[in-house]
Amino acid sequence: MLPIIQIENVEKHFGRTRALRGVSLNVSESEVVVIVGPSGSGKSTLLRCINRLEEYDAGKIIVDGITLDSAQNINTVRREVGMVFQSFNLFSHLTVLQNLTLAQHVVRNRPRQEAEEVANKLLKKVGIPDKAEAFPMQLSGGQQQRVAIARALAMNPKIMLFDEPTSALDPEMIKEVLDVMTNLAHEGMTMVVVSHEMGFARAAARRIIFMDEGQILEEASPQNFFSNPQHERTKLFLSKILHL
């Protein structure tokens, strides 16, 4: 079976810096891939290329059989790919419920009642069914991020992208978000996650990708990645973050 995400030799420049230097990566359906690496290594840029929030300069990305080239295709792909951001990016002028129903209504043409049913079911799933009428600013960071996950899921995506979803959270709230993500992984959602949460990577990832300076240096199963890293750079990185 074809991989659901195919990334071939993608290059990206920001002015004179090369953010991505010929990155290739395949992700198959229901796979959970965690991308780790030092900051500035290009992991967020790579993730944002998958739904074309970031344009790339060379190479090819095919998502669910659709090549990301025309505006039409990009919108089609975005409908199938949910994204969760580091800074939540909830729509601050809308209630939680409206945050979840707006895109269903505007993009998927779902009638209001159906959209609200979907929204309420998802709010229950992420553990905050009683906050439907609240505004984002009245919620804690952890709650906001769970709403953001629910908002993305409301579009019934085939793939979920997570861009450092717990980096902006208080330590106490990280777990509630990771729990939601772990459940999602167990349900068979295809997920690409940029994260520093090694615990999550160990528990939920099928594959860990290590990136540095715009390249993929190492790909391994969590077990091999932590116990037997191959690359010197990976060892150095792990020695710095696993200060146990």
Added chain:
Amino acid sequence: METKPPLVAEEERKLALIPGAEPSTYMDPWWWLVILAVALALVLIFTQPDYQSIFHFILPGIKITASVTFASYFLMLIVGMIGALGRLSKNFIFHGLSSLYVEIVRGIPLLVQLIIWYYVVPSVIQKIGNDTGIGFLMNYRANPLIMAVVGLTFCYGAYMSEIFRAGIQSIPKGQMEAARSLGMSYFQAMRHIILPQAIRVVLPPVGNEFVSLLKDSSLVSVVAVADMTRRGQEYMATHFNPIPVWLFVALMYLILTLFSSRLVSWLEKRTRFER
């Protein structure tokens, strides 16, 4: 699902406001100034025959001032919106044209612009008519009211587009990214996500522009529009009594501007949400 009593819903709506900005139950004290100014005008009109005759003479002018202001304001909101989208556009031509428009208009005094619209533009049209032999253009006569509205709109539209641009840019980039990542088009994201938030940001400056426009509309008196200022001049020219005329005209402007700025701040309070 249980239904909430209305009191709870009211409480929750208050929670969405900035702390400390609870919907006020007391009247904004500045309204007293509006009332005072209106009372003064009424007293003058009903006790002083001088002022009564001035009032009757400039009344049509008040109507003209109000219609010119409202018409230009409505049009300049549209022009400003288009200009702002142009300034933010990645399209080279659209961006270039709107930037050029804003830069040129902001560099020429409004009075000069109004004179150009009323005297220069019609002459140019007639000249083109004479050169090409098109009768319709040859006999073109400028309508002062229309040219005044066009002039005000053209000038204020440029200022407005800068206000709108700043407002749109003040919304965090992540809002647009989140909307696009959900599959919304650029225009859907603008309409449902960016603009509703930007409007709250720009409401105070946009409201202030209305007050400025109301005052600057007095300049149209120079280009043959019989607004409040021009009616005042005409009255003074026949009665030679500058003190009551201009005192009264100034009072009329003051009432209109005080009233509109109260209205703006009331609107502002009603739409203020925590971000």
